[in-house]
Amino acid sequence: GENVEQHPSTLSVQEGDSAVIKCTYSDSASNYFPWYKQELGKRPQLIIDIRSNVGEKKDQRIAVTLNKTAKHFSLHITETQPEDSAVYFCAASNGNQFYFGTGTSLTVIP
Amino acid sequence: NAGVTQTPKFQVLKTGQSMTLQCAQDMNHEYMSWYRQDPGMGLRLIHYSVGAGITDQGEVPNGYNVSRSTTEDFPLRLLSAAPSQTSVYFCASSYSRPFSGRAGELFFGEGSRLTVL
Numbered sequence: 001g002e003n004v005e006q007h008p009s010t011l012s013v014q015e016g017d018s019a020v021i022k023c024t025y026s027d028s029a030s031n032y033f034p035w036y037k038q039e040l041g042k043r044p045q046l047i048i049d050i051r052s053n054v055g056e057k058k059d060q061r062i063a064v065t066l067n068k069t070a071k072h073f074s075l076h077i078t079e080t081q082p083e084d085s086a087v088y089f090c091a092a093s094n095g096n097q098f099y100f101g102t103g104t105s106l107t108v109i110p
Numbered sequence: 111n112a113g114v115t116q117t118p119k120f121q122v123l124k125t126g127q128s129m130t131l132q133c134a135q136d137m138n139h140e141y142m143s144w145y146r147q148d149p150g151m152g153l154r155l156i157h158y159s160v161g162a163g164i165t166d167q168g169e170v171p172n173g174y175n176v177s178r179s180t181t182e183d184f185p186l187r188l189l190s191a192a193p194s195q196t197s198v199y200f201c202a203s204s205y206s207r208p209f210s211g212r213a214g215e216l217f218f219g220e221g222s223r224l225t226v227l
C-alpha cells in the first residue's frame with residue numbers, strides 16, 4: 001500500500017515568516033494530494049489540494065507544489081499569522097483510499 | 111445542512127464491550143469513510159464505502175465492522191473493545207464518484223473520543 005512521510009513533525013516560525021512542510025509518497029498510482037489543517041480539538045479541514053496533472057497551485061498565502069517524478073509534494077505558507085498555528089496533515093489518494101502523513105505542528109510566534 | 115454528524119462525542123467502554131459509532135451525512139455523498147487518530151500517527155483509514163451496499167477495508171480494519179444500508183449512514187461497530195482501540199474516531203464523506211479514480215475533498219465529522227479501560 002501507499003506510504004506517506006511528512007516532515008518536520010514540529011515547526012516554529014516568527015509571524016510574517018514563511019513555513020514549508022514536505023511530504024513524500026511511494027505509490028505512483030496516487031493522483032490526488034490534499035492538505036488538511038486541524039486546530040486543537042477540532043476536525044481536519046481542507047486548505048488546499050492538487051492533482052497529479054498539475055505542478056503547482058496557489059490560494060492567497062498558501063501554495064502547494066508537486067513533483068511526480070520524485071514523488072514529493074510540499075505546502076508553503078507565506079506571511080504567517082498566529083491563526084495559522086495548527087497541525088497540518090498531507091495526504092495521498094488513488095481515488096478510494098486516503099493515506100495521511102503523521103502531521104506537522106506549526107506554531108507561529110507573534 | 112448539518113454536514114457530517116457523529117455520535118456519541120465521548121464514550122468510555124470496558125474491555126470486551128461492544129458499541130456502535132454513528133455517522134450520518136446530508137450532502138448526498140457516495141463516499142464515506144472512518145479514520146482513527148492517534149498521537150504521532152496521523153489519520154489511519156479503518157473502512158470505507160463507495161456507495162450503499164459496498165464497503166471495503168482500509169489500513170487498520172481489525173476489530174471493526176461497518177455496513178452501508180443507505181447513502182446517508184455509515185455506522186462503525188466495535189465488536190469486542192480492547193484498550194488498543196482507545197482513540198479519536200473521525201467519519202468523513204466525499205462527493206467523489208465511485209470507481210472514477212478521482213478523489214475529492216473529505217468532509218469530516220467532529221470526532222468521537224473513545225476510551226477503553
